Amino acid sequence: MTRDQDDTSALYRTYLAAVVAYHQAAGARLGLGATDYQAHNLLALEGAMTTGELARLLGLSPSATTRVVDRLVERGLAEREVDAEDRRRSVVVPTSARPAGLDDQLAQVRELVAPAFAGLDARGQEVLRDYFARATDGFREATRRLAV
Numbered sequence: 300m301t302r303d304q305d306d307t308s309a310l311y312r313t314y315l316a317a318v319v320a321y322h323q324a325a326g327a328r329l330g331l332g333a334t335d336y337q338a339h340n341l342l343a344l345e346g347a348m349t350t351g352e353l354a355r356l357l358g359l360s361p362s363a364t365t366r367v368v369d370r371l372v373e374r375g376l377a378e379r380e381v382d383a384e385d386r387r388r389s390v391v392v393p394t395s396a397r398p399a400g401l402d403d404q405l406a407q408v409r410e411l412v413a414p415a416f417a418g419l420d421a422r423g424q425e426v427l428r429d430y431f432a433r434a435t436d437g438f439r440e441a442t443r444r445l446a447v
Contacts, residue, residue: 321408329398331374334359338367339376342393349382349390358442374398 300308326336334357341356342348348356354364368391371377375396382388419427 325401325404325408328404329400331398332370334367335370338364339371339393339398342371342377342391347380347390347392349388353391355443355446356439358446360446 322336322340323333326333329336331339338353338357341353345356350364350368351361353368354361357364357367359367368377368379371391372379376394376398378392378394379389380392382390416424416427
C-alpha cells in the first residue's frame with residue numbers, strides 16, 4: 300500500500316468511527332441501544348421485511364433480531380403483520396412513530412455535516428453517490444459473510 304492509500308484508509312476509518320460513535324450516542328440519548336437504533340433506521344429506509352431479512356442486514360441471528368423487534372414493537376416504532384404473500388410468516392413494518400428528539404438530533408448533525416458537501420459540484424456529488432451505493436453493497440456482503 301502506498302502512503303496515500305494508507306492516509307486515505309486511516310481517514311476513512313476515522314470517518315467511520317465518528318459516524319458509528321455519533322449514532323451510538325444518538326441512540327443512547329433516545330433511549331435506544333445501538334442495535335435497536337440501527338434496526339429502526341433500516342426499517343425506515345427499507346420498509347417492511349421479515350425478521351430474517353432484518354437479521355441479515357444487522358448481521359445478527361434471527362433469535363437476537365426477534366428480541367430487537369420485540370423492543371421496537373413495545374416502543375411503537377414497528378409492528379408485526381401477517382405477510383400478504385405467505386400467511387404463515389410475519390413481516391416487521393415500520394410505524395410512522397419516531398423517537399422523541401430524533402428529528403432535532405438529525406437536524407443538528409446535518410447542519411454540522413452540510414459544509415462538507417456544500418463545495419461539491421454536480422460531478423463530485425455524483426461520485427459520492429456512486430461510492431456510497433457501491434460501498435453499501437460491499438459492507439452488506441461483508442456483513443453477510445460475518446453473520447452469526
